[in-house]
Amino acid sequence: xxxxxxxxxxxxxxxxxxxxxxxxxxxxxxxxxxxxxxxxxxxxxxxxxxxxxxxxxxxxxxxxxxxxxxxxxxxxxxxxxxxxxxxxxxxxxxxxxxxxxxxxxxxxxxxxxxxxxxxxxxxxxxxxxxxxxxxxxxxxxxxxxxxxxxxxxxxxxxxxxxxxxxxxxxxxxxxxxxxxxxxxxxxxxxxxxxxxxxxxxxxxxxxxxxxxxxxxxxxxxxxxxxxxxxxxxxxxxxxxxxxxxxxxxxxxxxxxxxxxxxx
Amino acid sequence: xxxxxxxxxxxxxxxxxxxxxxxxxxxxxxxxxxxxxxxxxxxxxxxxxxxxxxxxxxxxxxxxxxxxxxxxxxxxxxxxxxxxxxxxxxxxxxxxxxxxxxxxxxxxxxxxxxxxxxxxxxxxxxxxxxxxxxxxxxxxxxxxxxxxxxxxxxxxxxxxxxxxxxxxxxxxxxxxxxxxxxxxxxxxxxxxxxxxxxxxxxxxxxxxxxxxxxxxxxxxxxxxxxxxxxxxxxxxxxxxxxxxxxxxxxxxxxxxxxxxxxxxxxxxxxxxxxxxxxxxxxxxxxxxxxxxxxxxxxxxxxxxxxxxxxxxxxxxxxxxxxxxxxxxxxxxxxxxxxxxxxxxxxxxxxxxxxxxxxxxxxxxxxxxxxxxxxxxxxxxxxxxxxxxxxxxxxxxxxxxxxxxxxxxxxxxxxxxxxxxxxxxxxxxxx
Numbered sequence: 001x002x003x004x005x006x007x008x009x010x011x012x013x014x015x016x017x018x019x020x021x022x023x024x025x026x027x028x029x030x031x032x033x034x035x036x037x038x039x040x041x042x043x044x045x046x047x048x049x050x051x052x053x054x055x056x057x058x059x060x061x062x063x064x065x066x067x068x069x070x071x072x073x074x075x076x077x078x079x080x081x082x083x084x085x086x087x088x089x090x091x092x093x094x095x096x097x098x099x100x101x102x103x104x105x106x107x108x109x110x111x112x113x114x115x116x117x118x119x120x121x122x123x124x125x126x127x128x129x130x131x132x133x134x135x136x137x138x139x140x141x142x143x144x145x146x147x148x149x150x151x152x153x154x155x156x157x158x159x160x161x162x163x164x165x166x167x168x169x170x171x172x173x174x175x176x177x178x179x180x181x182x183x184x185x186x187x188x189x190x191x192x193x194x195x196x197x198x199x200x201x202x203x204x205x206x207x208x209x210x211x212x213x214x215x216x217x218x219x220x221x222x223x224x225x226x227x228x229x230x231x232x233x234x235x236x237x238x239x240x241x242x243x244x245x246x247x248x249x250x251x252x253x254x255x256x257x258x259x260x261x262x263x
Numbered sequence: 264x265x266x267x268x269x270x271x272x273x274x275x276x277x278x279x280x281x282x283x284x285x286x287x288x289x290x291x292x293x294x295x296x297x298x299x300x301x302x303x304x305x306x307x308x309x310x311x312x313x314x315x316x317x318x319x320x321x322x323x324x325x326x327x328x329x330x331x332x333x334x335x336x337x338x339x340x341x342x343x344x345x346x347x348x349x350x351x352x353x354x355x356x357x358x359x360x361x362x363x364x365x366x367x368x369x370x371x372x373x374x375x376x377x378x379x380x381x382x383x384x385x386x387x388x389x390x391x392x393x394x395x396x397x398x399x400x401x402x403x404x405x406x407x408x409x410x411x412x413x414x415x416x417x418x419x420x421x422x423x424x425x426x427x428x429x430x431x432x433x434x435x436x437x438x439x440x441x442x443x444x445x446x447x448x449x450x451x452x453x454x455x456x457x458x459x460x461x462x463x464x465x466x467x468x469x470x471x472x473x474x475x476x477x478x479x480x481x482x483x484x485x486x487x488x489x490x491x492x493x494x495x496x497x498x499x500x501x502x503x504x505x506x507x508x509x510x511x512x513x514x515x516x517x518x519x520x521x522x523x524x525x526x527x528x529x530x531x532x533x534x535x536x537x538x539x540x541x542x543x544x545x546x547x548x549x550x551x552x553x554x555x556x557x558x559x560x561x562x563x564x565x566x567x568x569x570x571x572x573x574x575x576x577x578x579x580x581x582x583x584x585x586x587x588x589x590x591x592x593x594x595x596x597x598x599x600x601x602x603x604x605x606x607x608x609x610x611x612x613x614x615x616x617x618x619x620x621x622x623x624x625x626x627x628x629x630x631x632x633x634x635x636x637x638x639x640x641x642x643x644x645x646x647x648x649x650x651x652x653x654x655x656x657x658x659x660x661x662x663x664x665x666x667x668x669x670x671x672x673x674x675x676x677x678x679x680x681x682x683x684x685x686x687x688x689x690x691x692x693x
Contacts, residue, residue: 013302016278016680017327017420023371024419026406030398033388044375045386046275046669063302093324096309118303139327139420197417201424201431206320208421236313241324 005054012060051077168196210242279679332612343606366408374401429596531615
């Protein structure tokens with residue numbers, strides 16, 4: 001029997017939720033462990049097998065000098081390097097520091113800031129190394145994760161949708177929260193994948209899966225402002241878990257330069 | 264003088280990144296550190312200036328294992344600042360959501376992270392080859408905990424339904440009731456878990472701990488109550504920062520907590536809760552607590568797994584009971600007007616007491632945030648345990664010492680992502 005492809009799971013600055021998604025695939029977990037060798041996954045097992053790895057799943061963003069080096073060595077050990085989640089793919093919520101004075105942030109949290117070694121920015125993995133596939137979400141969808149692992153194990157390109165959340169609402173038959181209730185919603189510019197959960201809970205999408213392919217952001221933010229949101233509110237709605245994804249970042253920066261309200 | 268160092272660069276089967284470092288001189292423990300090198304994410308600062316409604320969704324991202332805990336402590340603290348009192352319906356639904364999180368988090372820890380230590384495996388997955396029924400039982404309980412979170416919160420990790428004032432939507436009665444058959448199966452599965460784990464071999468390592476938990480006169484602690492200690496103190500949550508203090512040490516990106524006036528370490532989590540609230544466990548959990556041969560209050564950290572398993576029983580029983588009485592309600596959340604103010608809250612995350620405090624302005628913006636997670640509070644206690652443990656195993660080889668130290672650390676279910684950083688055990692006996 002051929003040897004099983006090796007899987008590594010590596011964590012950077014993150015909440016652990018995306019790697020937990022693999023352990024949350026309760027019905028599939030033991031089956032996956034039969035098909036692939038879980039060679040490096042510190043949260044799940046004390047047994048570690050050295051690389052190279054067929055698939056490396058990367059959770060978290062780069063926020064320290066040490067991690068900026070560590071991702072380079074993981075890249076060298078990996079055939080397919082896959083980012084899982086908003087932190088690894090776009091810098092995560094911690095990328096809000098990229099708009100602020102990071103030293104002041106550190107001083108605000110820690111009494112002795114000299115002990116803290118942190119970069120001034122939180123950046124996506126793709127800013128540092130070549131990424132073979134980006135899996136979106138905050139958190140990721142465990143079924144998409146299984147699709148990615150099984151595809152790459154079989155040398156197939158994974159497929160995940162790149163259309164917007166709006167399509168998922170239509171498919172579920174959810175009434176549009178913006179049309180019916182004037183709720184602000186990032187659904188028209190956010191990539192599908194969560195199955196449009198928020199509108200089924202009477203709230204607008206807040207962008208966990210980041211920008212869809214070719215989003216029309218100006219149209220959306222203009223309409224948000226016309227329905228009464230302040231510039232500050234619109235900027236904040238774009239600057240969350242995927243705020244540093246290029247499309248969201250450019251649009252929030254564009255509004256920032258034009259804003260007339262108080263920062 | 265001979266020096267010996269033992270180092271675990273990356274702790275495994277814990278959430279987040281940390282290590283362990285032990286240095287011995289002339290066969291005496293000279294230095295022990297639980298090093299947390301998880302990179303800092305600076306949540307308290309990045310909340311400043313945000314609209315308070317964003318808070319539960321943002322703080323959830325501190326921890327993918329216990330997002331509900333962060334949502335709960337934040338909404339309670341913000342509601343205090345806004346002068347909102349939650350309705351009995353919201354209160355019950357929040358307890359139900361918390362039950363779901365305790366179940367998924369505890370089942371994960373018991374079956375996939377902790378039991379392998381008692382049975383001599385590197386992981387729950389490896390253990391599944393020899394204990395398929397048991398591992399599947401654990402996964403099935405975890406799945407039904409997650410199912411509860413999905414119905415109530417939309418998804419298990421970072422649920423979307425928690426709002427300041429209540430919920431964005433109260434579920435329909437039938438959505439919840441259809442979970443009952445599985446949850447009832449789980450009560451029995453959880454009871455089996457308690458019986459099983461209580462037969463394990465536990466190291467004889469009883470310490471004189473100060474236990475701390477939230478406590479409520481009528482219910483097992485989750486969302487509400489005073490902070491009580493095994494020294495018979497009852498401290499209002501508003502006095503928390505006068506009694507407990509976080510200190511910053513060089514080897515850790517987490518801040519470590521001690522009692523402010525005495526500098527003593529303290530112990531949080533399932534065993535603290537069971538010890539301090541034994542008579543408020545659900546009926547089956549209470550009965551099992553008597554049957555398993557533990558003399559409560561228990562001071563052996565390895566028996567945390569028994570307390571954690573008792574809490575799984577409790578959470579399933581309470582979940583069924585809440586769902587049976589549940590009727591949907593409207594409005595699902597309280598209305599409020601912005602006012603400048605300050606509020607704090609302590610709720611019981613799976614790993615122990617989680618404290619939040621916020622100052623908000625009259626436009627509903629966060630001016631200041633303080634978040635004190637359970638693992639950073641337990642960190643000093645874990646180091647103190649290691650200091651007492653290592654002399655007992657000092658004659659063993661380095662790998663055995665390191666592994667046994669890791670086992671001890673894991674009994675606490677440390678969540679390093681929460682404490683904002685990672686552990687590192689190195690044993691230094693050169």
